[in-house]
Amino acid sequence: MSLLEFENVTLKFGGLTAVNDLSFSVEEGEVFAIVGPNGAGKSTVFNLISRFYDPFAGQIRFDGHDLLQVKPSGVAAYGVARTFQNIELFEHATVLQNLLVGRHRHRRTNLLSEVFFTRSARRQELENREKVEEIIDFLDLQAYRDKMIAGLPYGVRKVVEVARALATDPKLLLLDEPASGLSVEETTDMRWWIDDIRRQMGITVLMVEHDMGLVSGVSDRVLAMADGAKLALGTPAQVQSHPAVVEAYLGKAS
């Protein structure tokens, strides 16, 4: 059984078909990339998984669960975490606080034990902090731990978003354009991190990305989309040489 399965999913906004009868599956342990022209419906796929949209038709299953049965806030509980194309961090909080929010799905305490800061609440805080510190170490964020998000450079924010997603301890990590706006140096870092996330942490990664260098460097399989539908699916090399993909997406040089 695949970790994530899209089965004939269709989504329409008014007259516009954003996702058209799309089927694909992501296997456990792989890095799966989605590429395609702007407006092809890549981010919409993510938003469908996050349950921000209800599909018009079709099935989305994750780890044996019917995702369409849960609320948007219930998706994280199954172990799905994500980042956003335009960075949606909690601006008026520190990096540490952002990451701790990531731990929210592991909350065991209730209102009363938190108000009185009981032993169990304290223990939970220690655990959370420990886990978060691991991630801070992993992504080299030590220098920014107590900084407010609002003052951080773009590149760091992108990393913090990945860190926050990792803090949830996910099975599947959705990365929406992790390298956009990053410098070559930062993109290289991101590439190794994605690799480590998969290899060391055993997390499956599904990402949308335009940087073909990054895509071919880390992903096992690539799905090319156009106009909400599947254009090609295969190894990075296969997809990159697919004529339709070259024509609609890559252009002459690549």
Place this chain on the structure above:
Amino acid sequence: MPFLVAFPLAGILTGIAGVTVAIPALRLHGIYLAIFTLALSILMDDLIVLAEPITGGVAGKYMGGVEIFGHLVDRWGTPEQFFWLVLAVTVLVTLGYINLLRTPLGRSFIAVRDSEVSAQAMGIDIARTKTVSFALSCAVTGWAGALMGLYAGAFNNESFSVVISIQLLMMIVIGGLGSIHGAFLGAIIIGFLPQFLSIAKENVGALFGGSTVAIPGLEFGIFGMILIGFILFEPMGIYGRWLKIRTWFELFPFYRKDMFKRQKSYLKTERLR
């Protein structure tokens, strides 16, 4: 019912009331939420009158002293006891508040405030979080109301009007938005200001040999001007000013004048949700 039972119960009941308000208000933001609550407070006035058997209608209700472990706590009879009671409640609530802010629920408040989409993606149930925040704030306000009743001794539908809500808001602004320190500083200022003003007024009047002639609305006028002054010159309130003074001392002699100078900033629409 003994006070020690009734008092927590007051908080729980107002908390439940908060939940019932929160549920229809869940989808509202910003000005829409503000006007929703404003309309509610206007309605509440009439509901209190209509619910005369419970609330005493326009005549209101009276409250004498209460007994706690055999101690009589009465605003008029034993003001010291009353003071300790209020102080104890305030300290306890503040501690609970601080605890809350460093645990998951408190952080989920911040998350929902800053970005609803990503809060959801982190597994935070927006509706539940908002409802809990309403319930908590209503519960605490309920206790404040209970103590206020004990303080005033009498209350009716007009006791807790919109004007008070606005005053509370102003307290927070003068103290410093979004910090516990600020809330206390603001409350102290607003609590003393009217008395201070009336004392000042008398002294000024005496200085010019005139009688203490009242100028209608003077207090609110001065109040408004102080507020405008704060927003223009110290938008972070007294607490913000304190932080600056502290930084000055911490960094002395390396403090630069324009350390807190704001670079130009620009707003984007809030009509996108």
Place this chain on the structure above:
Amino acid sequence: MDNAQLLISGLANGCVYGLIALGFVLIYKATEAVNFAQGDFMMLGAFVTIGLTNTEYMGLPFWLALPISLGIMGALGYLLDRLIIRRLFGESQTAVVILTIALGFVIRFVAGLIWGHEPQTLENPLAGKEVRFGGLVLGMEDVAVIVVTVLLTWGLYVFFSKTKLGLAMQGASQNQLAAYYMGVPVKRVQGFIWGLAGVVAGIAGILFAAKGSVDPTTGLLGIKAFAAAVIGGFGSLPGALAGGLIVGVIEPFASRYIAAGYSQIAPYALLLAVLIFRPHGLFSQVRVKKV
């Protein structure tokens, strides 16, 4: 017949709410700030005109006083932006909201100081005249209110949607930075809109003072007008008028047909209902953010 009368006077009254609501929406549409002192501005406009016109004050002829007081109100609105609001440029709109609440206190205080606290009526050429058709009666002031409100709403609507300046204002409210990049003098545009809002408040004040009477607390009517603007969907000019009309019409019908004790809460109950079912008002101006 009876109901027709209720409807028509409700419409006239609703137009007054609509007029104040227009002021709210104007400023919101161009700056995304909420001017909570708009009602007090209206009161001020009424008193300025009374001060110019009424025999116990300056006793100018009404038609001379009219442009003067609108000019004064426009200047006050502009100066308010120039001297105070502009200093908050780029800061959270909460600051402007609280500032204008505070400003309302100050305006009420100053108006009380100058004109006293008793209700006053504007001496105007329309007073006492009325229009009858069939069995319906409508005061001349009511007719004036309706005509002026509809014209003003239409005019402002055209201004915002068709003219370059109107478009620039909308742009400036949505993204100040981008508007600057386009060469829009954002601050100057905002000063203009505050001035315009002052004029609109002045018009509302004059019509209100002609229709009934004003005292320094009249500005609190702004709360109801604000509710009307929200019902309409804050940020939409026709919405403001529609919201005003709805509130205006619901009032007489409620007090006619709903039992005493409950009738007076009808407009607020309606507001709650609208917000519950349409969280951003009837003509919603809020969009879902793309992520």
Place this chain on the structure above:
Amino acid sequence: MTKAIRRLAAATALSALASMGWAETQGVTDDEIVIGSVNDLSGIFAAVGVPATKGANVVFDRVNANGGVHGRKIRYVVEDNGYQMPRAMQGYNKLLNRDKVFAMLQSLGTPMNLAGFKLLDPKGIPNVAPLSAARQMLQEPMKNKFTSFSSYYDQARVGVKYLAQEFGGDKVCTMYLPTDFGKEILEGSHEGAKEAGISFAAETTHKPDETDFVGSLSKLKEEGCDIVTMALGVRQVITVVGTAKKMGLDDMKFLGTSASFLTVVAQVPGGVTDGFYAAASWQDLWARADEPAPKAFIEEYKAATGEDPVGFSMLGYAAAEMMVKALEAAGPDLTHESFIAAMESLDYQDDLVGNHMTFGPDDHQGADTVYVNVVENGAWKKVHEE
């Protein structure tokens, strides 16, 4: 029998006084008497509180300039309650604990006064002439409470009765704000209808920010109301009467209380309020501007404040005069007991308000008369008194 008991009580009170003769009475020193007031100088009733305060100050300033009462100057300390309960309590607190007032004069607001009693009563501090015409102003313990005039309840009751007899109406209705003020007038209207032997037909409720009354007036018309009592804001009263004229409801008689008995109401341009009745417990100032007492008052007030007095300035002035009279009657040895005894002994004709003020041990309400007035040609005219 009761007289004997009362005398006994007075005697015990006197002996109690004698036994604590050294105890200093608060607010009284050798050269000063502090009088307090918790009034509305900024809230919705500022239009009442401010002129009343000014009127009182005119009297106290004159008295002080003439050497005070028994050598003591009067210091009148007014706290602003903004018509809010917590502010009122702060005001009472400051007056009682910081200023140590001797007595209260003209505190405004029914709920505020009632709450204030909780503080005043234990200390026995007299509350004189509150600016509230609610019946509860004389609630038990009544000993330290004195009012000048009849209540809203009586005003509405008498007004309804008069209109019923005069015009033969048979249905009474009430438009009111659902507040203590409104409820008083509502109950008074019920009682008036009962006493006149006619029926109470309908009521409508309102909000202070309401500006249009076509709906409620259609309802009252539908119910066939002849006499409509009103407990509304001043601005609203003017609008209601004007709207009724436009709607052609000429047979409906509108009755306000002392709250609407204002010169501005009579002076609305265009004769809008002509034919509007108000039952009040004093007489209009400007209608009698040529009579000696009002004329002297107007001149004195104008000279002192530089502005024309309004009805509430007159009330403040009259209340302060009453206070001075009582202080004088209490003699140089001023205590709460001597003051209360002096108040109870007052019996004089007040030509300014046009009332005879009498107090006694069981009569703490100065004037009991209700005057029914009507607006004619922009001025109030007295048509009935009871």
Place this chain on the structure above:
Amino acid sequence: MSAPILSIRNIESFYGPIMAIRGVSLDVRPGQIVSILGANGAGKTTLMKTVSGVMDPEKGTITFDGEEIQGLEPHKIVQKGIVHVPEGREVFPLLTVNENLSLGAYTLHDKAQIERDREMVFSYFPVLKERRNQEAGTLSGGQQQMLAIGRGLMANPRIMLLDEPSLGLSPLLVQEIFGILRRLNDEQNMTMMLVEQNANAALELADHGYVMEVGRIVMDGPADVLMRSEDIQNFYLGVQEEGARENRRWKRKKTWR
């Protein structure tokens, strides 16, 4: 070589207590395309914002066409012919595509000219024509980026400041956009100052390049010279030997540090 049209001397800008650019000087000559490379947080965007007047410099001068313009209000700078094309999220989300374009021409008054320009933009970006009555906020990220560039073109600028025009665009679109920029430069002799992460494309297009690090300019030269520089190749063009995995964390020190 012609005199510079835009010349920046010793500019310093602050965000509160933080110095974001520390004495930057650079020149742009008429008809030239100048690229600024640098890591995130190096101060490239701040520099652009300082030029276009939305940020105030603390020190230094900016001369445009012989006039000092530092600290002027942004709209005055636009009137002089400097247009800043921000990255794509800075569109007017509740206005239609067409209205966004109209606002781009805010400083112009010739209606016929504006309509010609609009057609030109539509010819460059056909998708915008398709969606011209759609609210800009409903466009996808890449389409908003196109709109931002098109809107900048509407102003008929003498010099365009482009902030990451390729952000979030597909490889094909990046090629197209850079093609359009090339054409604008060739056909209309448009002067441009370009900030880009995609250093390859940027240097390919540019005549001259500057490298910024931590608020300073650390390197500059003709684009072709820079492209041959080893440091640039390593850190900005991503040309590096795909070493063994064990070495991947090893970072070469930049020679200018």
